[in-house]
Amino acid sequence: MNVREIAFHSLLTICKDDGYSNIIVSQTIQKYKFTDRDRRFYTELVYGALRNLNYLDWIISQLSTRKLNKLDPVCLAIIRLGLYQIFGMTKVPESAACNESVKLATHFGNKGMAKFVNAMLRNSIRHQQEFTIPSLEENPRLHISLTYHQQEWLVDKWIHEYGQEDTVTLCQYFDQIPDLCLRTNTLKINRADLIKILSQKGITAEAGIYSPEAIYIRDMPGIDHLGVLEQGLAIIQDEPSQLVAHVVDPHPHDMVFDVCAAPGGKTTHIAALGGSSCIVYGGDIYDHKLKLIEGNAKRLGLDNVRPLLQNACTIGQSYAEKADRVLVDAPCSGLGVLRHKIDLRWRKTPSDLRTLPALQHRILENASQCVKPGGILIYSTCTINNDENAKIVNAFLRDHPEFYIENACAYCNIAQNGPFIQLLPQRDQMDGFFIARMKKGE
Numbered sequence: 001m002n003v004r005e006i007a008f009h010s011l012l013t014i015c016k017d018d019g020y021s022n023i024i025v026s027q028t029i030q031k032y033k034f035t036d037r038d039r040r041f042y043t044e045l046v047y048g049a050l051r052n053l054n055y056l057d058w059i060i061s062q063l064s065t066r067k068l069n070k071l072d073p074v075c076l077a078i079i080r081l082g083l084y085q086i087f088g089m090t091k092v093p094e095s096a097a098c099n100e101s102v103k104l105a106t107h108f109g110n111k112g113m114a115k116f117v118n119a120m121l122r123n124s125i126r127h128q129q130e131f132t133i134p135s136l137e138e139n140p141r142l143h144i145s146l147t148y149h150q151q152e153w154l155v156d157k158w159i160h161e162y163g164q165e166d167t168v169t170l171c172q173y174f175d176q177i178p179d180l181c182l183r184t185n186t187l188k189i190n191r192a193d194l195i196k197i198l199s200q201k202g203i204t205a206e207a208g209i210y211s212p213e214a215i216y217i218r219d220m221p222g223i224d225h226l227g228v229l230e231q232g233l234a235i236i237q238d239e240p241s242q243l244v245a246h247v248v249d250p251h252p253h254d255m256v257f258d259v260c261a262a263p264g265g266k267t268t269h270i271a272a273l274g275g276s277s278c279i280v281y282g283g284d285i286y287d288h289k290l291k292l293i294e295g296n297a298k299r300l301g302l303d304n305v306r307p308l309l310q311n312a313c314t315i316g317q318s319y320a321e322k323a324d325r326v327l328v329d330a331p332c333s334g335l336g337v338l339r340h341k342i343d344l345r346w347r348k349t350p351s352d353l354r355t356l357p358a359l360q361h362r363i364l365e366n367a368s369q370c371v372k373p374g375g376i377l378i379y380s381t382c383t384i385n386n387d388e389n390a391k392i393v394n395a396f397l398r399d400h401p402e403f404y405i406e407n408a409c410a411y412c413n414i415a416q417n418g419p420f421i422q423l424l425p426q427r428d429q430m431d432g433f434f435i436a437r438m439k440k441g442e
């Protein structure tokens with residue numbers, strides 16, 4: 001199979017079957033053992049087409065009267081990939097983009113599909129000048145949406161909340177390709193030594209600013225080339241997410257409940273910071289996800305992690321007042337980390353935002369019952385949606401005078417007034433994140 005064919009299959013699976021792009025891309029890279037050049041071409045094709053999906057679909061809608069959802073998914077994936085090569089990859093000759101796409105349509109579709117693909121792509125080249133995105137003044141919502149690749153309803157929401165200028169900055173941030181961030185496993189190595197090892201492998205690695213364990217990999221190599229992951233010297237975890245364990249601030253002999261824990265990024269971090277006598281229960285509602293926690297703990301050399309199959313909405317009944325610290329890293333809309341989730345950004349719906357706060361409220365309410373008198377409760381999300389953040393915590397504190405808020409910023413190197421940590425990409429040039437720390441009275 002050639003690289004375009006493999007990229008077409010990946011894009012089809014991601015779009016048609018709602019596959020996770022990061023999982024599909026990394027499994028495909030492992031399966032085909034690409035050369036460096038092919039790996040770059042493959043990832044550029046898949047991630048590029050996905051990132052530009054709404055722009056590519058906007059072009060398709062101008063070239064054809066057929067509604068997008070009426071197009072055969074195979075045909076749609078081939079056209080999207082072809083258009084991305086024409087409009088997004090200057091090094092690919094237009095003729096190659098057309099010819100290779102027609103070959104794919106002949107092979108995986110039929111003659112009629114091949115004819116349609118050919119007409120669409122050649123017309124797109126002929127009419128290239130006509131696909132000018134409306135200016136910011138003419139149509140701010142469509143301009144921002146097509147230029148920076150976000151859904152229009154989200155752009156609308158942000159313009160309403162932050163104003164036009166900040167929405168542009170926010171969407172520009174989300175449109176960047178993120179550097180890979182690692183968390184040093186301080187049980188095995190310190191950060192400076194790990195940076196040295198990476199540099200010796202020819203990888204540009206730099207220390208993060210806010211988390212003492214964070215390392216950024218600037219020129220993203222194939223993840224398998226790193227080796228340091230298999231050896232358990234590090235784990236992939238974004239810097240804002242690394243702050244949470246510091247705000248939890250585990251102590252030796254603590255019992256910690258991380259009630260929404262899979263795949264275990266924060267569980268394993270808390271376990272490493274707390275030391276071997278600090279026992280960390282990593283709870284999740286999905287059995288298959290517990291294996292991820294277990295695998296990560298094993299790889300990192302931690303024997304104080306206990307995976308726990310448990311619904312966080314009912315955990316309080318089973319473990320009332322048992323824990324010194326409870327972390328609720330709630331399921332959320334993920335609106336702070338859209339740089340990383342280039343497929344999820346197209347799947348978000350307004351109804352997600354409406355339904356999540358009730359679940360978050362229920363989880364926080366129930367998990368808080370596990371906190372011992374004098375214990376600590378932490379609530380975190382990777383969203384910038386206020387309804388899932390400060391509003392949830394403030395409502396909880398109103399109903400629970402036995403808990404009082406502490407200054408989360410005091411536990412890490414974040415220069416905010418507190419008491420919450422709220423990272424906003426348009427202001428902080430970091431992924432959006434929220435952390436609140438509460439203490440239960442004695």
Ligand SMILES: C[S@@+](CC[C@H](N)C(=O)[O-])C[C@H]1O[C@@H](n2cnc3c(N)ncnc32)[C@H](O)[C@@H]1O
Nearest residue numbers: 260261262263264265266284285311312329331
């Ligand atoms: C934001 S992710 C957690 C990420 C994790 N803390 C980490 O750092 O790797 C939320 C997790 O909550 C789990 N979850 C969702 N609803 C849950 C529930 N009712 N009880 C327990 N876990 C739940 C999901 O399966 C998901 O793994």
